[in-house]
Amino acid sequence: MNKTAITAAPILPVLAERWSPRSYDTAHEVSQHELTSILEAARWAPSANNGQPWRFSVATRGSELHEKVAAGLNGFNGSWAPSASALIVVSVLKTHADGSEYKSAHYDAGLAVANLTIQAQELGLHTHQMMGIEHATIHQNLGLDDNLAVLLVVSVGKVAAADQLTGPAYEREIQPRVRHALDEIVLHGKP
Numbered sequence: 502m503n504k505t506a507i508t509a510a511p512i513l514p515v516l517a518e519r520w521s522p523r524s525y526d527t528a529h530e531v532s533q534h535e536l537t538s539i540l541e542a543a544r545w546a547p548s549a550n551n552g553q554p555w556r557f558s559v560a561t562r563g564s565e566l567h568e569k570v571a572a573g574l575n576g577f578n579g580s581w582a583p584s585a586s587a588l589i590v591v592s593v594l595k596t597h598a599d600g601s602e603y604k605s606a607h608y609d610a611g612l613a614v615a616n617l618t619i620q621a622q623e624l625g626l627h628t629h630q631m632m633g634i635e636h637a638t639i640h641q642n643l644g645l646d647d648n649l650a651v652l653l654v655v656s657v658g659k660v661a662a663a664d665q666l667t668g669p670a671y672e673r674e675i676q677p678r679v680r681h682a683l684d685e686i687v688l689h690g691k692p
């Protein structure tokens with residue numbers, strides 16, 4: 502199944518080839534070195550005032566923590582994401598040290614997750630971000646600090662054949678990847 506992005510001008514292969522699968526190799530185990538590599542990529546993302554308001558909880562398949570994260574996935578995500586080699590919970594700081602609202606935290610964390618997904622892709626792994634989660638359940642199950650808000654969960658693993666899925670997960674897996682045309686998202690004409 503070819504999921505490579507069709508682009509009007511070349512982009513980095515690692516960007517063109519990234520996509521979000523639901524079918525993962527259930528025998529694959531992600532190494533500590535690979536996890537460190539993708540977390541380092543996230544760590545070196547830019548952030549407003551270098552505040553780095555992101556926190557990561559890494560749960561590898563088979564661990565107790567993994568069960569706690571998987572219990573907080575919604576029904577659809579819970580049907581496929583636990584097969585991935587790891588689930589990474591991304592949380593963000595709610596306030597600064599002085600108690601004021603941390604307005605850039607979600608944006609900053611998005612940049613860090615983007616880095617994470619691209620580094621994983623470079624390592625031959627695939628990622629799938631999920632906001633279809635019970636945020637409060639995951640927060641509680643992980644015993645997170647009150648000043649942290651769960652943002653989303655990212656699955657990481659080796660992609661497997663689509664036909665090991667059934668139902669809606671299979672249907673979505675075989676859909677072609679689509680995007681708005683550049684003309685629609687670049688205002689006032691073509692670049």
Ligand SMILES: Cc1cc2nc3c(=O)[nH]c(=O)nc-3n(C[C@H](O)[C@H](O)[C@H](O)COP(=O)(O)O)c2cc1C
Nearest residue numbers: 519520521522578629630631632633634653678679
């Ligand atoms: C913030 C965010 C939340 C998402 N939540 C879910 C989700 O709960 N379940 C799901 O199957 N995909 C989820 N996705 C994946 C998107 O549907 C996917 O990235 C998009 O359809 C583009 O497909 P691609 O990543 O394969 O290019 C999410 C992606 C992002 C960035």
